[in-house]
Structure formats: C-alpha cells, structure tokens
Amino acid sequence: MAAKDGPKLVLYSYWQSSCSWRVRFALNLKGISYEYKAVNLLKGEQFTPEFEKLNPLHFVPVLVDGDVVISDSYAILMYLEEKYPHTPLLPADPQHKALNLQVASIVSSSIQPLHMLLTSKYLEEKVGPQERLLFAQTNVEKGFHALEKLLKDIVGKYATGDEVYMADVLMAPQIAVATERFKIDISKFPTLSRIYESLKALPEFLAASPERQPDAVK
Numbered sequence: 001m002a003a004k005d006g007p008k009l010v011l012y013s014y015w016q017s018s019c020s021w022r023v024r025f026a027l028n029l030k031g032i033s034y035e036y037k038a039v040n041l042l043k044g045e046q047f048t049p050e051f052e053k054l055n056p057l058h059f060v061p062v063l064v065d066g067d068v069v070i071s072d073s074y075a076i077l078m079y080l081e082e083k084y085p086h087t088p089l090l091p092a093d094p095q096h097k098a099l100n101l102q103v104a105s106i107v108s109s110s111i112q113p114l115h116m117l118l119t120s121k122y123l124e125e126k127v128g129p130q131e132r133l134l135f136a137q138t139n140v141e142k143g144f145h146a147l148e149k150l151l152k153d154i155v156g157k158y159a160t161g162d163e164v165y166m167a168d169v170l171m172a173p174q175i176a177v178a179t180e181r182f183k184i185d186i187s188k189f190p191t192l193s194r195i196y197e198s199l200k201a202l203p204e205f206l207a208a209s210p211e212r213q214p215d216a217v218k
C-alpha cells in the first residue's frame with residue numbers, strides 16, 4: 001500500500017544499519033511502500049552536503065514524507081504511528097504502551113549508541129579492536145539483561161503479548177546485530193531468544209533484513 005494522499009515516502013537507509021532496519025520493519029508491518037535511498041556509511045556518504053541538509057547529525061535513517069523530513073528512528077516510528085495509525089505499533093493499554101516505549105528507549109539510547117559505527121571507530125582508534133569489541137559486547141549484554149528482566153513476566157509470542165509492537169520493532173534488529181556482528185550467545189537470555197524466534201519468522205522482518213536491501217553487498 002502506498003502512503004495515502006501524498007507522494008511516496010522516501011527512506012534514506014543503509015543496509016547494515018539496525019536503526020534503518022527498525023524503520024523498514026515498521027513500514028512493512030504497516031504495509032506502506034516507500035522509495036529506498038541508499039547512504040553508504042562506509043564510504044562516508046552521511047557526510048555529504050546533500051545529506052547534511054537532511055540530518056546535520058550525519059546518521060541514517062531519515063524519512064521524507066512530502067515536506068516533512070524526520071531523522072531518528074524513534075521519532076520516525078512515532079510519526080508513522082500518528083499519521084498511519086492502521087496496524088498500530090503501540091497498544092492502547094497505558095501500561096503496555098509505556099513498556100513498549102521503555103524497551104524502545106533502552107535499545108535506542110542505552111544499547112545501540114554504544115556499538116554504533118561512530119563509537120566503534122573512535123574506540124578502535126583510541127584503545128584498539130579487542131577493547132572495542134569487548135566494550136560493545138559488555139554493553140549489549142547489560143542491556144539484554146535489563147530487557148530480559150523487564151519482559152520475562154509479560155512475554156507472549158512477542159515482547160509484550162501476542163501482537164507485534166514497537167518493542168519488537170526495535171528488539172529484533174538489535175538481537176540480529178548482537179548475535180551476528182558481536183557473537184552474543186542469545187541462549188543466555190531465554191525470554192529474548194523466544195521473542196526473536198517468533199520475530200525472525202515474520203515476512204515483514206525478513207523483507208527488511210540487510211541482505212534483502214538494494215544496497216546489500218553480497
């Protein structure tokens with residue numbers, strides 16, 4: 001389905017970016033088609049003057065919806081939720097809604113920034129590749145312990161019950177990156193493992209996966 005009453009949405013994305021993956025997953029869940037614009041982070045395309053106009057922080061993802069330009073995946077998801085409310089990313093129940101927002105915040109503020117490209121490059125230069133990896137692994141595991149504790153009594157098929165919500169949208173790419181890039185043993189986190197098993201079978205998640213993007217390097 002295309003976005004109603006307006007031009008097609010444009011997503012600036014990089015295939016391996018977990019923040020972009022969140023937005024691709026959410027767009028797929030909502031059935032919104034979009035144009036994909038690749039920003040090659042390894043070639044430094046996030047620093048071009050054209051991209052800087054979209055996001056002075058030089059990060060993907062950026063969503064363009066007509067005149068509206070939004071960077072930051074969290075803000076993009078909230079925008080999509082308001083403008084395209086079908087297939088909601090947040091439950092109506094206030095407690096479950098708060099839990100989804102809390103999980104989303106933990107992933108986007110307390111896990112991903114500690115292993116992102118910018119942080120990794122800096123640490124690798126200052127303290128070396130081994131320390132960089134250890135720093136990422138320690139902080140991903142710390143975040144996963146918190147998520148495990150938060151969700152263990154509420155988990156259903158997905159993070160906060162039997163519907164896919166915002167918590168899942170952020171957790172699934174984060175778990176994929178943790179296991180594949182940082183070799184985290186997800187079996188140490190039984191609740192997260194269980195959620196991930198359900199999520200990784202979803203066609204909307206698979207279609208959003210790095211390998212399936214037009215800029216994927218095979």
Ligand SMILES: N[C@@H](CCC(=O)N[C@@H](CS)C(=O)NCC(=O)O)C(=O)O
Nearest residue numbers: 017018019059060072073074117118
């Ligand atoms: N809080 C931002 C973080 C965005 C972010 O960290 N993007 C990464 C890719 S996941 C990026 O563009 N990194 C480029 C760099 O580090 O130079 C969001 O959720 O969108």
